[in-house]
Amino acid sequence: MSDQMADPTLAADIDAICRLTGEFTLRSGQVADTYFDKYLFEADPSLLDRVATQMVALLPPDTELLGGLEMGGIPIATMVSAKTGMSALFVRKQAKEYGTCKLAEGPDIAGRRVTLIEDVITTGGAVRDATQALRAAGAVVETVVCAIDRSPAGENPLADVDLEVRSVLTRAQLDAAQG
Secondary structure (H helix, E strand, O other), rough: OOHHOOOOOHHHHHHHHEEEEEEEOOOOOOOOEEEOHHHHHOOOOOHHHHHHHHHHHHHHOOEEEEEEEEEOHHHHHHHHHHHOOEEEEEOOOOOOOOOOOOOOOOOOOOOOOOEEEHHOOOOOHHHHHHHHHHHOOOEEEEEEEEEEEEEOOOOOOOOOHEEEEEEEEEEEHHHHHHH
């Protein structure tokens, strides 16, 4: 789906702002020589708006709630929510131990179709954990929409939890746009 981008300069603009080179340890424990600092585009209102606009077209039509994953998925989910009028849900890495003690802050999720919103996916660890926890709480979770999919081309790192990955940009598109 990301090949049908309506914003042909988005990959180049994201790449120019977010690509860092060096040695970086990813959440998965993998060491990478390239890192996409997604907070650099998420902190830029114009780029965040452009990414969110692309995400709207990737949402399954039966989506009821947008589940932004802590922390990088939250600003994107908020922007997509503002564009679509769909309620957002803010999904913590783990339930807090005080107050409401919720894993997911926002509307009730039981029996509702939640499309997860994530910034970058490499192995899908955080998305996998959130999917399992939300499903255990009664949500129907079948799709994640991410800004950048760093996983190897043609592979779905979340196939083991039956989750479809839809991305605005892939690592290959960012590499092709590298200036």
